[in-house]
Amino acid sequence: MVKKFYDKDCDFSQLDGKTISIIGYGSQGHAHALNLKDSGASVITGLRKGSANWPKAESAGLRVMEVEDAAEAGDIVMMLVPDEYGARVYNSQVAGHMKEGDVLMFAHGFNIHYNQIEPASCLDVVMVAPKGPGHTVRSQYLEGKGVPSLLAVHQDRSGKAREYGLAYAAGIGAGRAGILETTFKEETETDLFGEQAVLCGGVTELMKAGFETLVEAGYEPEMAYFECVHEMKLIIDLVNSGGFEMMRHSVSNTAEYGDYVSGRKVIGKCAREAMKQILSDIQDGTFASEFIQEFGAGGQARFSASRRKEASHQLATVGSELRKMMSWLK
Ligand code: NAD
Ligand code: MG
Numbered sequence: 001m002v003k004k005f006y007d008k009d010c011d012f013s014q015l016d017g018k019t020i021s022i023i024g025y026g027s028q029g030h031a032h033a034l035n036l037k038d039s040g041a042s043v044i045t046g047l048r049k050g051s052a053n054w055p056k057a058e059s060a061g062l063r064v065m066e067v068e069d070a071a072e073a074g075d076i077v078m079m080l081v082p083d084e085y086g087a088r089v090y091n092s093q094v095a096g097h098m099k100e101g102d103v104l105m106f107a108h109g110f111n112i113h114y115n116q117i118e119p120a121s122c123l124d125v126v127m128v129a130p131k132g133p134g135h136t137v138r139s140q141y142l143e144g145k146g147v148p149s150l151l152a153v154h155q156d157r158s159g160k161a162r163e164y165g166l167a168y169a170a171g172i173g174a175g176r177a178g179i180l181e182t183t184f185k186e187e188t189e190t191d192l193f194g195e196q197a198v199l200c201g202g203v204t205e206l207m208k209a210g211f212e213t214l215v216e217a218g219y220e221p222e223m224a225y226f227e228c229v230h231e232m233k234l235i236i237d238l239v240n241s242g243g244f245e246m247m248r249h250s251v252s253n254t255a256e257y258g259d260y261v262s263g264r265k266v267i268g269k270c271a272r273e274a275m276k277q278i279l280s281d282i283q284d285g286t287f288a289s290e291f292i293q294e295f296g297a298g299g300q301a302r303f304s305a306s307r308r309k310e311a312s313h314q315l316a317t318v319g320s321e322l323r324k325m326m327s328w329l330k
Helices: 027-038 052-061 067-073 083-097 135-144 160-173 184-199 201-216 221-230 234-249 253-266 269-283 286-295 300-311 314-321
Strands: 018-023 044-046 061-066 076-079 105-107 122-132 149-155 179-181
Touching: 018 027, 018 067, 027 044, 027 052, 027 135, 027 201, 044 052, 044 067, 052 061, 052 105, 052 253, 061 067, 067 083, 076 083, 076 160, 083 286, 105 160, 122 160, 122 184, 149 160, 149 184, 184 201, 184 269, 201 221, 201 314, 221 234, 221 314, 269 286, 286 300
Parallel strands: 018 044, 018 076, 044 061, 076 105, 105 122, 149 179
Antiparallel strands: 122 149
């Protein structure tokens, strides 16, 4: 069983006298910086000069510095820039300012696990990864609650790396919900697998295949969109709050029976074999090197082409018209 920690297991005083520099002020960055500040920690936000986020962070009451200065001033440096820029930012603007005993933190293991960042051995290297988007990390904190987070230690120079991670996690509110201990390897590989095989890749292709099957059979695209795309949320909300059980309890017996007999035909042997292959490409680094190549020398050509192709699919155009009919959607 995974180890779980709560506020009572976290010693927030581990952060006394320490300055925490948060690099980046996006989804996670703004939430970590503001929650830690409200928890009483000394926080600096590190940004590029001229960043549109600079005045935003300042008007939220944060001290803002350029990335290099923030890294220099920080005893704990949390990297919250997009993962594809993480290595560039760390190697050119942060690494040179990290001193013996400093703690380097991440909210995702990719750059450490795939050796894109190789921190000096005199540092602690820790992950605190909320299992939710930044705006939820912030809004839950303001409500006196928190978002469950993962904790992992990659390098423990001080012998206190885990203590620092727990204190930081408590500072962003995670100790109110629960902190689960994992490793950089496990977090990175399961995160990539989940988003590719199930959450992003799996689900969108499943919806698209259902949509195309109905449209090719002569049904109206609007009907196909409602049935195979729009209603996904209704079902997932039920799964999210009460598991498969609650979802199956809420739908009709016809739907529940169809679920049992047809689901395993769609996700059969072939889909399961594909999942194993996807996992193996993640484990042996094949996916990571492809991704790094695409966002480096590849100039994002394949990435941009996929974006364009998906945006011009009939599913996208029909969906955008139908959503206009639903005033409650933003
Ligand atoms: P984001 O894209 O929302 O924000 C990134 C921030 O970095 C922005 O403020 C941007 O201006 C800044 N930035 C970009 N390039 C920079 C540079 N060269 N120098 C300095 N700042 C730069 O990213 P995010 O979603 O907050 O992700 C940050 C980290 O958190 C990633 O490691 C991600 O995997 C992890 N994470 C994200 C989520 C999520 O739901 N968004 C959840 C858990 C973990
Ligand atoms: Mg420093």
